[in-house]
Amino acid sequence: MTASPKPRKNKLGSLEMKNFDVIVVGAGMLGVAHAWAAAKRGLSVAVIERSRQAHGATVRNFGQVIVTGQPPGMMLSHAQQARELWLELAAKAGFHVRANGALVLARNADEADVLQEFADTRLHQEGYRAQLLSSRELARLYGGRLAHHCAAIQGHDDLQIYSREALPAITRYLAESLGVTFITGTLARAVQGGLVSTTAGDFQGGHVFVCPGHDYLTLMPELFAPMDLEVTRLQMLRAVFESNPIEQLDRPVLTGLSCVHYGAFSDLPSAQVLRDIIQERSPYLLENGIHLLISPTPYGELIIGDSHRYGQDAPPFNDEAVDNAMLELASQALGARLRVVERWQGVYGAHGPAPFSVMPVDEATTVAVMHSGVGMTVGLAIGERTVAGRLG
Structure with a gap:
């Protein structure tokens, strides 16, 4: 496909x-992944983009690129390439x-069993x-602050990005260095055969990649239904440390709770045992899909989460008990008192x-959507x- 000249804007801002x-x-x-590749x-x-700046799942997450958590095969291969x-x-x-990996901490012997089975079987x-x-x-790390844990998996390929700053930086780079045109505040109403009808008029593309996030109604609802x-x-x-801070915390931290969630561990026999134990001792955690993740920001703060509530829509009402449970788990993991400075909801497509x-969809249209939180x-x-597959 031959490259076309960069479009210009007239004084009215129209293309x-x-x-x-x-x-x-x-x-x-x-x-932005498809735009960069093209x-x-x-x-x-x-x-x-319908908004002035995308503000969905991409900026509401931990920014964790958890390569170590992906199941063997296609997802691990994708994660390694994405890294x-x-x-x-x-x-x-x-x-x-941050490119110095992540830690999966075992809080007890049951979680340590999962990490041991992973190390003995699929790790290598x-x-x-x-x-x-x-x-x-583990006790040698961070001045012994994590010594109350039984064991840990130290993943070397895991990354962390501060996503609320990364996405605007990527957008600027694509626009200023690669000539990508961003048409924001504009709703795409229909796509067919390379023609995109929008609230700003019609646009023609040699190929159209539709990446609607979790919006399954605006474009091609018949495909998603x-x-x-x-x-x-x-x-x-x-959150921020209110007392006893770990000044040098420099990587994401997870616990064995994540082993019943991430595919690298969740199908192991020991993980099934762990799930049963959690169900017996702390059913509230499974009922609310809570598995602790902690991501340090570049500014010494901590992004903490998360819980999972599934349905056709995302209700706007938060449960304070869920926040308290996550905050308590984080405090226990880090051995410190924490103070919340911001709360929000994440949302992504699932199931x-x-x-x-x-x-x-047709020769000139491809739809790409995530059904999980690993975008x-x-x-x-x-x-x-x-x-590469569509355009060569």
């Missing part, structure tokens, strides 16, 4: 040229990224770059036929592979 090699609908994680190939690209793409993109777009066989730390080895998709709503916190779907972990690889 003089409405033809592009590639049009992307949606400026969230998958949208722009790198020298193609003219337009991104149509390298993140490092490349961060260097070019100039946003903060499946190509994970990680190691099992004993309680003694048979899939019976849901969304999950997350309760999220940003699809796979962790994500890439669906060709940051695999999104760049999905964009790269999809664009």
